[in-house]
Amino acid sequence: MAKKVSKIRLVEAIIFSLWITLKNLFKRPVTVQYPIERRPIPERWRAGTFALTTDKETGEENCIGCKLCERICPSDIIIVELEKHSGRGWAKSFVLDLQACIQCELCVQVCPTDAIVMLRGMATPVARREDFILDKKKLMENEELFEAAWATGIKLQKLHEPQKAGEKS
Amino acid sequence: MEGYVEERIIEREFGELALNMGPQHPSTHGVFRMKLHLRGETVVNVVPDIGYLHRGVEKLSETLDYDMLPPVYERDDYLCPTANSLAFVLAVEKLASIEVPRRASYLRVITAELQRIASHLVAIGTFGLDLGGSMGGGTTLFLYCFRDREKVLDLMESLTGTRFHTNMNQIGGVRYDLYPDFAKEVMELKQYLEKLVDDYRSMLETNPIFLERTRNVGIVTQELAKEFGASGPVIRATGIPYDIRRSKPYSAYGEFEFNIPLGTIGDVFDRYLVRILEISESLSIVSQALEGLPEGPVNSRKPLKSALLLKPPKGAEAYGAVESPRGELGVFVVSDGTSKPYRLKLRSPSFSNLALISEILPGNLVADAVAILGSLDPVFGDVDR
Amino acid sequence: MIFIMGFLESAILLGAVIGIVAYLTWLERKFSGRMQSRIGPYLVGRPHGWLQPIADGLKLISKEDIVPAKADGLLFNFAPAWILVVSLLGFAFLPITANWVLVNMDLGLLYFTAFGSLIVIGVFTSGWASNNKYALLSSLRSAAQIVAYEVPLLFSLLVPAILAGSLDFMDIIRAQKGYWFITFPVIGQISFLIFLLASLAESNRMPFDLSEAESELVAGFSIEYSGMKFAYFYLGEYVHLLAVSLLVSILFFGGPLGPILPGGVWITIKTMAVFLGILWIRWSFLRVRIDQLMMFNWKILTPVSFIVLLLAGLWVNLKAGM
Numbered sequence: 001m002a003k004k005v006s007k008i009r010l011v012e013a014i015i016f017s018l019w020i021t022l023k024n025l026f027k028r029p030v031t032v033q034y035p036i037e038r039r040p041i042p043e044r045w046r047a048g049t050f051a052l053t054t055d056k057e058t059g060e061e062n063c064i065g066c067k068l069c070e071r072i073c074p075s076d077i078i079i080v081e082l083e084k085h086s087g088r089g090w091a092k093s094f095v096l097d098l099q100a101c102i103q104c105e106l107c108v109q110v111c112p113t114d115a116i117v118m119l120r121g122m123a124t125p126v127a128r129r130e131d132f133i134l135d136k137k138k139l140m141e142n143e144e145l146f147e148a149a150w151a152t153g154i155k156l157q158k159l160h161e162p163q164k165a166g167e168k169s
Numbered sequence: 170m171e172g173y174v175e176e177r178i179i180e181r182e183f184g185e186l187a188l189n190m191g192p193q194h195p196s197t198h199g200v201f202r203m204k205l206h207l208r209g210e211t212v213v214n215v216v217p218d219i220g221y222l223h224r225g226v227e228k229l230s231e232t233l234d235y236d237m238l239p240p241v242y243e244r245d246d247y248l249c250p251t252a253n254s255l256a257f258v259l260a261v262e263k264l265a266s267i268e269v270p271r272r273a274s275y276l277r278v279i280t281a282e283l284q285r286i287a288s289h290l291v292a293i294g295t296f297g298l299d300l301g302g303s304m305g306g307g308t309t310l311f312l313y314c315f316r317d318r319e320k321v322l323d324l325m326e327s328l329t330g331t332r333f334h335t336n337m338n339q340i341g342g343v344r345y346d347l348y349p350d351f352a353k354e355v356m357e358l359k360q361y362l363e364k365l366v367d368d369y370r371s372m373l374e375t376n377p378i379f380l381e382r383t384r385n386v387g388i389v390t391q392e393l394a395k396e397f398g399a400s401g402p403v404i405r406a407t408g409i410p411y412d413i414r415r416s417k418p419y420s421a422y423g424e425f426e427f428n429i430p431l432g433t434i435g436d437v438f439d440r441y442l443v444r445i446l447e448i449s450e451s452l453s454i455v456s457q458a459l460e461g462l463p464e465g466p467v468n469s470r471k472p473l474k475s476a477l478l479l480k481p482p483k484g485a486e487a488y489g490a491v492e493s494p495r496g497e498l499g500v501f502v503v504s505d506g507t508s509k510p511y512r513l514k515l516r517s518p519s520f521s522n523l524a525l526i527s528e529i530l531p532g533n534l535v536a537d538a539v540a541i542l543g544s545l546d547p548v549f550g551d552v553d554r
Numbered sequence: 555m556i557f558i559m560g561f562l563e564s565a566i567l568l569g570a571v572i573g574i575v576a577y578l579t580w581l582e583r584k585f586s587g588r589m590q591s592r593i594g595p596y597l598v599g600r601p602h603g604w605l606q607p608i609a610d611g612l613k614l615i616s617k618e619d620i621v622p623a624k625a626d627g628l629l630f631n632f633a634p635a636w637i638l639v640v641s642l643l644g645f646a647f648l649p650i651t652a653n654w655v656l657v658n659m660d661l662g663l664l665y666f667t668a669f670g671s672l673i674v675i676g677v678f679t680s681g682w683a684s685n686n687k688y689a690l691l692s693s694l695r696s697a698a699q700i701v702a703y704e705v706p707l708l709f710s711l712l713v714p715a716i717l718a719g720s721l722d723f724m725d726i727i728r729a730q731k732g733y734w735f736i737t738f739p740v741i742g743q744i745s746f747l748i749f750l751l752a753s754l755a756e757s758n759r760m761p762f763d764l765s766e767a768e769s770e771l772v773a774g775f776s777i778e779y780s781g782m783k784f785a786y787f788y789l790g791e792y793v794h795l796l797a798v799s800l801l802v803s804i805l806f807f808g809g810p811l812g813p814i815l816p817g818g819v820w821i822t823i824k825t826m827a828v829f830l831g832i833l834w835i836r837w838s839f840l841r842v843r844i845d846q847l848m849m850f851n852w853k854i855l856t857p858v859s860f861i862v863l864l865l866a867g868l869w870v871n872l873k874a875g876m
Contacts, residue, residue: 013375014839020372021309021589021838030316031592042323044348046330074237104240104336109344118330149330151345159346159467188687210691210844301840309837312590378840535691536843 041120046149047103048119050096050134051142061140062115065091069107069116075100078107094136099129111153121146185213188535192221198295198542199549203526205538212538215530217523222553230513235261235479236340238510242500243334245515246551249288251280252493254338259419260489260500261340265481272465273342274421275458280328280337281491282451282458283321286362288494289444289451290318292546293369296441299543300382310369317365320358327354340479342468352459359452366448374442383438387529387541390435397528398521401496402447403545406432406439413492425457437544444546447494478508495519495546519551564646567656571645575792576607578829585830586837610785617781625778626683633680634779634786637673641793644669648800649723649809650821662723663715666801667708670756673794674700677758677775680787684778693775695844700756702851707752709859713745713866714805727809734808741866746806748859750832753798755847757791759836762847799828 032039053062065082066089077100081092107116119142126132134142176187186207192200200221206214226245230238242257243250255277262269294314301307322332329335329345337343373379394404404411412429414422430446432439483506490499496518505511522545530538580595580603587594599605621630647662647669649655659665674697681693715721717738718729736742755762776787803809803824810817842850 010375010377013372013377017372017376017838018834020368021834024313024591025585025589027591029588029592030319033593033596042327042330044327044330044345072234072237074233074241102240102244103331103334105330105344106237106240106336151330156344159344186687186691188691207691210695297840307840309590310840312592316591376840378842381846382840382843534843534845536841 041122043120044150045120046105046118046151048121048123048146048149049098049142050139051117051119051145051148052091052094052115052136052139053117053143053148054140061090062113063091063094064113064115065089066112068110068112072106072110074104074106075102077101091136094139096134096139098132098134105151105156108149108151108153109156114153117148117152119146120149184208198547199552201547201549201552203538203542205535207535210534212531212533212535215527215538217526219523219549219552222549224554226554227513227515230510232509234508235481235510239338239340240334240336243336244550245554246493246495246498246517246519246548248291248548249284249494250334251277251284251337252491252498254336255281255420256489256491256493256498256500257502258338258340258489259491260487260502261479261481263487263489264485264502264504265340265479267341268469269342269420270465270467270469271421271463273467273469275462276343276345276347276467277338277420278422278425279455279458280325280335280343282455283325285451285494286448287318287321289448290314290321292444292494293441294318296540296543299539300379313365313369317362320361324354324358327351339468341470342466344468346467347462355455355459359456362452363449366445370445380438382536382540383441383544384436385434386437386533386537387544388434388436389525389529393525393528394435397525399496399525400518400521401492401494402440402443403435403496403522403525405429406443407435408433413490413497417490419489419491421458424461425454427454437540440544440546444494480506480508482506490516493518495548495551496522498551515554517551517554519547519549523547523552563656567645567650568642571642571793571796572789575789575796576611578792578796579610579788580604580607582833585833589834589837614782614785619783620778620780622685622778624685626685629679629683630778631783633676633683634776634783634790636679637676637790638786638793640669640672640676641790641797644794644797647723648797649727649804650818655723658724660720660722663711663721663726666797667704667711670794670797671700671704673756673790676790680779681775684775686778689775689777692777696758696775699758699762699844699847702848703752703755703855706748706851706855706859707756709856709863710745710749710752711805712863713741716863716866716870717741719870723804726805727811730808730811734806734811736806741862741869742806744858745862745866746802748855748862749802749806752855753802754832754835755851757794757798759791759795759832762842795829795832796825799825799832802828 054060055062065080067080067082070078070080077097079093079095081094083090083092103118105118108118116139124145176189180187183206188205188207190203190205192202202218202221204216204218205212206216226241230241233241239254239257242253245253261267291314294311297307297310297314299307301310325335326332328347328351329337337345389399389403389407391407391409394407394409400411408431410429410431413419414427415429427450430443430450432443481504483504486501486503488499488501490497492498497516498518499516501514501516502510503512525545526542530541533541583606584594584603595603595606597603598609621627644666646656647659647665655662677700678693678697681689681696684690714726714735717735718726720726734742736746776784779787800821803821807824807828808820809824810821812820
């Protein structure tokens with residue numbers, strides 16, 4: 001690659017650089033003036049906050065307090081307390097500290113009942129740090145905030161079952 | 170105070186100016202401190218200082234389970250996240266003898282090559298910043314490269330849900346599957362990027378200012394590269410065709426045809442040229458993978474429930490290496506029979522590449538020092554781990 | 555009476571120049587933004603950011619004025635003031651319309667170059683007085699650069715003077731009534747290019763701006779300055795650039811001469827065109843290194859400018875002989 005470049009090519013390259021910037025001068029800028037304009041959120045976006053879901057038919061909470069999400073979280077941000085009554089388990093308290101979440105979606109993948117989901121919206125800012133620590137009441141409210149992301153627990157688990165080959169979502 | 174005294178001693182005894190390109194500097198590509206000894210404008214000696222971004226990842230991984238670790242490793246070399254988690258996942262699959270379905274291998278290749286394009290665009294953009302400064306033509310090149318990188322990241326966002334740390338790789342396969350429009354969008358991206366790569370090449374490669382700044386500057390000979398264990402574009406620019414995708418193919422790379430761009434003399438220009446040609450090669454690999462994509466499941470393990478934690482056999486060791494955009498990124502795992510690894514060691518490419526600066530920097534001007542550091546493309550998350 | 559008139563005229567010119575220069579920074583930011591696929595400033599004074607220079611000026615005035623403890627106090631404060639004042643003084647000799655000059659000297663061109671070359675004192679004084687190695691390196695670089703590029707600058711400046719036969723700006727404008735000097739076959743174009751490149755190097759602009767190279771020596775010789783003194787460096791550079799654009803349009807493009815519109819409008823159009831051209835060059839090229847800069851000057855620009863000067867003299871003699 002150490003060949004000599006002729007003088008004509010050098011002048012041509014200078015003019016070409018000037019031409020490229022001139023061409024871009026007249027094109028539309030790609031800036032999106034946030035927050036007045038917003039880019040469309042793709043279908044599979046998952047980096048909003050979290051929510052605890054309820055069953056659509058019976059109105060009960062989906063979370064059975066199995067503590068699998070607490071076990072799998074790499075950042076240790078979930079704390080669950082279990083209580084059993086009425087024939088199934090419930091989560092007595094569920095605390096999720098959003099400040100340390102690395103958005104890895106392992107908790108969603110592990111959940112057997114689709115209880116915890118990530119939301120398809122932009123993360124909303126808060127005014128105090130304490131508001132980032134979401135307790136169970138806030139998490140249940142978050143379900144109304146945005147729609148759930150594409151990837152829920154059961155969907156991701158179905159993607160992994162080796163028997164059901166060829167089934168794509 | 171100690172640094173101050175040291176500088177005064179150097180100035181008095183040797184008559185050299187001790188300049189500190191400190192951890193906060195616009196062009197050291199991260200937190201990196203270089204103590205330069207200058208005579209006039211020529212660098213006479215350089216003493217590098219690393220460790221400002223050490224996060225203790227290797228020790229941290231002794232306390233986490235195997236399945237929890239791929240998202241953690243994505244933060245190691247933060248410009249090519251899937252390469253790091255791929256290296257880890259390959260090592261653990263060797264350790265526990267897990268088979269990966271073919272469709273998952275192809276999807277891993279697609280995401281790895283897309284991230285390679287994004288990382289090389291960053292390297293070229295910041296290289297323009299180093300050469301041309303943040304007030305001038307370098308910024309123009311930087312902004313163009315990042316505007317194009319946004320398109321690649323948009324593609325990753327549509328596929329996985331987050332732009333960058335995608336957590337696509339898992340032990341046993343991948344997490345997501347494609348959506349129907351994916352192939353069409355990749356083809357559009359390919360046409361757009363190929364035209365742009367041609368534009369960049371004709372804008373830069375015959376530009377007299379660029380040639381004068383990069384030709385015969387920072388030459389790394391073949392012996393020097395082998396001695397320091399350099400890998401990636403640094404060693405391919407010297408002429409040695411070492412690419413792990415060709416010599417030890419992992420994860421379906423053996424089924425694709427691609428060229429390995431090589432340089433001739435190993436200067437800054439050759440490293441830049443290798444990177445920009447690799448962008449075209451990655452595009453061709455992605456389109457080949459999409460054409461030949463087999464049907465099948467995307468993961469071979471049972472769904473992730475912690476009752477089925479991975480427990481590799483006791484005393485087993487495995488090493489998995491990938492070709493990250495910076496070189497050979499390897500993970501060496503030792504297991505002791507429990508669900509947490511006993512010891513993990515990361516072989517980081519930027520660390521070995523960065524060690525070259527103590528050999529190639531002296532004798533050049535200060536302006537060249539910055540260009541050489543930029544062409545080695547270190548990422549300090551990887552150097553310090 | 556004449557004294558008061560002169561005082562008023564110079565006050566008006568001063569105010570006009572500073573105002574225009576402040577808006578030239580706005581123009582540069584918008585223009586460079588569009589070339590890089592983005593919008594320049596747009597929030598302050600929607601929709602186009604008209605009030606941005608005023609906001610910047612207010613911000614810079616309200617900043618704390620930090621003088622490092624070991625810096626040389628008198629020289630530290632003197633350097634930015636010197637740069638701004640000397641750049642502004644150059645405007646006193648340039649004609650704005652076909653008939654109006656603030657100070658009508660018959661050696662106008664010579665005075666302009668004299669004031670233009672005094673700027674280097676401010677540059678390396680600021681580097682020395684900052685007591686900082688980065689500033690010292692950059693000011694040494696820039697002193698070498700400015701002093702070296704004065705040679706081709708002067709030689710290419712003399713070409714229009716020879717072609718017109720005098721050093722007075724009014725004579726040069728009158729001599730271009732038939733055809734502009736840039737249309738001369740070889741002499742006009744080459745001396746225009748050399749003059750443009752040498753002035754870019756003189757005012758530390760890309761592609762020759764190594765002394766403010768933000769990627770190597772963070773902000774160069776103005777590294778220790780904060781607040782309005784930093785603004786003085788910036789303003790001084792733009793005032794010098796405006797003077798250079800005005801000079802180029804007078805010497806090579808005919809100044810206020812033109813078919814239909816009045817002289818003032820033509821000179822504005824030409825000056826703005828040259829200024830936009832200088833901006834365009836800045837945002838398209840990478841930076842050269844110091845030794846390549848010096849080599850470019852001594853091995854390429856100086857000999858070519860000698861030859862062009864000789865050719866110009868030869869041509870004038872031949873024309874006088876015919």
